[in-house]
Amino acid sequence: MSTIAYSRDHEVVQRLRPEPMTQAEIDAQERIDPVEFDIFKHKMHMIALEGKETTMKLGASTAMRWGDVAFGVFTRQGDLSVCATGIYHHAVLGQIPLKYVVKHWVNEPSVGVKEGDSFFYNDPFYAGVHNADMGLAVPVFYKGELMCFIAAAVHTGEAGGTEPGGTCNTAKTKYDEGLLVPPIKIGENYQLREDILNMLAAMTRDPRTMILDIKARLAAARIAQRRVLEVIEEKGPEFFIGGLRRILTQTGEAARRRVAQLNDGVYRQPRFLDTVGTEAGLTKINLTLIKKGDTITMDFENSSPMLEGRPMNSFFQGILGLSCVYYCGWLFHDLPANNGLLEAIDWRFPDDAMVNAKGDASTSLAPLVQTCFTQGMFLAGARMTYNYDSSRAVAAWFSGFAIPTFGGINQFGEGIADITPEINATGCGARPDMDGVDAAGAFFATMSDCSDVEATEADRPFLYTFRNFFNSSYGHGKFRGGSGVGFGLMVHDTNRFMLGSMGGGSRFPSTLGLFGGYAVPPVFVQTVHGSNLKDLMADGHTPLPNKLAGIYAPDAPEQGNKATSEVNMVVKPFNDGDTYYVAVGGGGGYGDPLEREPESVLKDLRADRVSHFAAREVYRIVYDAETLRLDVAATEALRADSRKARLARAKPFAEFVRTWDSLSPPQEALRYYGSWPNPREGMLPVGQLKAA
Template sequence: MTTVNTDPITREIVNNALLSIADTMAMTVVRTARSAVVKDGMDFSTALFTADGQQVAQGLTLPAHLGSMAPVLEGIRRRFGNDINPEDIFACNDPYEGGSHLPDIFVFKPIFMDNEVIAWTCAIGHQTDIGGRVAGGVVCDNTEIYQEGLLIPPTKLYDAGKLNEAVWWILEKNVRLPEKVLGDVRALLSAVRLGERDFRALVADYGKETITAYMYEILDTTERLARASVAKLPQGEWEFTDYVDHDGIDFRPIAIKVKVRLKGDTVHMDFTGTSPQSKGSINPNLHYTRSQCFATIKCLLDAQIQSNSGFFRIFDIFAPEGSFVNPLHPAPLAARGLSGFRICHAIFGALAQAMPERIPAAWGGGEVGLSFTGYTPQRKAWVHLDLINDGPGGGGPHLDGADGLSSPVNNMSIIPVEVAEAEHPIIVQKYELVPDTEGAGKYRGGLAIRRQYQVLVDDTVFQLRSDRTEFAAWGVQGGLPGVMTESRLNPDGENRKLIGKTLMTLKKDDIFRITQASGGGYGDPFDRDPDAVLRDVIEEKMTATRVKDVYGVVINVAKRIVDHDATDSLRKAKRGQGLRPAHSHQ
């Protein structure tokens, strides 16, 4: 390769151009996708790679995909070797070939110039259905991956520009919603082709050797910046264990134990002591586990440090084979999303011991996933996936946890109620904050969120994936935990309490209500600013009774003011008696 003299100014221009290409690919997916999961929920990602498969730029999409795209490309390059040609497009969804879980279909396109690969484009999208025994593909009670849907190994979807019709037909015949699924795959295809066009335009401006040289320099620069940033963090070793309630089959807690060691410029994470892989479908594979490790540390570093393979080099991650965070084939993986959140919680819990001034309390029930599925009288399938990703946030060192904001490692959107009701036979009767549910603290956690659905047709297959029904979102520095998740069937009638992982058939007019776990609090609730407490009471986020018990703040409700003398006396008395703030939630 010709030696290229590089400079930092041009490197930043090229870097921003590559990021712009990845973001434009993402916008292409949003504008052309068919399903609400992709175009509204934003459950997809786009990226660019070097010729040898290193991720150099990711679009502004899902952190959870950080660690999965490069392993899939590695599997494709390993499987096809020299049989990679111009206008080939590859597809894969096999978690044991580098993927994430079966609903995530990865599409890669090589970019050729002068008879050699110079880069790759990638787009991944979560499909509304991927076949399997239960529509939607994210049910918790599968016991092996073969029950979860169609497995696509590294495959040529296009061979030298010609569609592999056999693969297309197999996909079409194995999913319940072929129009949406094939439409979303076409959106991914459009994205990788558009990415190739824009990349070629960049090469035309600077030349192949120059762009190639800058891509590798971007990776090396990211590594240097990331290592320098990590070296400034507190040095040492900290452990934390958080828990998944159970897998819906064996009703035993699943421990996620992590030891985080910051040594010099390297991040070491060791999951020894984590529970064995579960029978049910909530196992996260190793690549997904690594994605969560990357995402948590990224939250602590300068925002200018890029999410690419240079950043990944600073990690040394060990997850025992056969453990919950590194399961062995044919372990099921479909509902692994909630487990990814808990991995992040465990890592943040360890880091909170090292950096309490920077780490917030645990966020609440954003790991909830629901599916309502069935058939119309005309025998046409319908599937509504509601991947609930609205937090709520945990209280932080300087501010309250956000009410209804996505977790720091998610970056997805909520599917609008109007879209859900227009496309499916359901009504969303409630979507509301629940008063008096925050994790109390000097800075409180976000309020629990309640949703209530009415089913409009018989024989609706309903799947619930939730957690935090037994282990609340934890607080930091004396902050209290949040409330736990609760689900009810027909709350105004039989009022049946559901377990966190449920698969059942609903009849017409059944009502399902879920109250998500709230975020934990940060700091002693008796140190909370009384005026902040008053605002919450005025905004009906808390009641005067609760704030008196939990925060020691006395509110004159009629005048909408704080009784400061009574508050000072009450707090002094509670502290003098050595009382912890009450933790009574309605």
């Protein structure tokens, strides 16, 4: 053992930007023909795309089958050069495990990196998000020389720990999270090691899915390896090594040019979370973007302290990863998704903050911390970019997750654990020129799909009682957010099953609007144990609710032990016939709702895409409820009155603030927050941790 000390490597995770150019890469640049380079770039992207598609086709877990996949080609130093994905956080996180392999295993006699090897990893300290995100990488050799790495990073929805489904609301330290594997060799001589697979299978609740997902990643990587070797054979190793580097270099240069065109200034967006996992509690992520010259600096001073004994923390590298969902998908949408983009980005994280976890702290709910932060990127980013290109200034997509997590025995007697795929059916944020797209996907996995319900029912013990648009799921505005989806699950044909939920935003909306647009409403879970719904379905005479609003009606026919829960719901037993209802939210609204075209409201009414309450009380239109015919004059008058009412109830800023400043949340809500209102002022972090 020459280079490792059996503890996490804090040096390698700092190396998010591209490594310095090697002499071989420098020498190659002069001999790369620009036209040949463009052909090479396209070819490499096609290889990555094929890898992504192959991984999806072969995978077993919900997320892998429906597109939560990043597939990339990395330089032999470990930088990600070419990537096919909609989960852009992996565009800057995927290289950390490879840099770890290069640093620790290449020259380690007991491990080594050889042709035919394969490496596995899921410790979020290296992979960056949470331990359900698992990766597999293979080195590619040509005539005995290491040329590159190929890797697939995919969410496999079960990673052991205190709860099934890949996230643990109850985790208190990292030891409660289950599988946490730094990069290890799991295969050599083109064979997976069965003893290692056996160990990984034994440590999770869904061994079949675990192993199938590993083999899917590997199969796709081997196909890509074959294609890459063909490219090297044709172009030569020097061109290949220099070409991968040039992609990174060009990306960084283009990113800096783009940033230089934005207005210099400071853009602020505080973000708030309303849960710490097993209980409610406010925390704050205080995002400040400082744009100067060709660099954007992300500053997190005065964010809440690290939460000890609760899973609502993130490693700093995970926060940087999620920033790239905004950067890659929106600001740099036309540039390659790779870590060269970080040449235009800088960051400042305070120590001992919930966005900069250390030690044994749990980060099991890091995805919620990270998406909460990413909302801030959309909002601050919109203010930073509107003047440069208004089409970049969009409201955010839903970020509260509301994901059903489950584990137990399915209808075939097999052990399973995973999540359902509706997180891939959230609505887009509204835009300066149009409504958000309904049920579009997940903002952090834009190439994903929510599957047919039949596909989910085939090997999960669920019967979907309905799944469709929910008209109280998005933010209103001049342009409204895309609609989210409400759905009902009935546990079917098993009495050995657990269901829970991962998410946030049951008290404080997770997803805000933009420029006067409203937020996405809170979401929550309703459950019915001992439900009579199965009997009603068998009887067939009673009309049953076929959308979420019907579930809440006072005369809803379903009877049983009804309860509601916030979307951070610890798993609990569900038996055959018990039901579970939730909505995944839509997008935030854009602009003042009083500016929405009345005809757009009526069109939504006809499609049941907006409620009559919102049409009357938020959009302030007057119409015949039966014919849906607009009363133009009355609408103009009502809207004029609404504007007068605004001015009548409002106060000058200074007067408003005098009253506002005297308010504060109750102390019990601030238990984890830090010092109010600025978490790091006046208290030492260690004191805050003791209070928590």
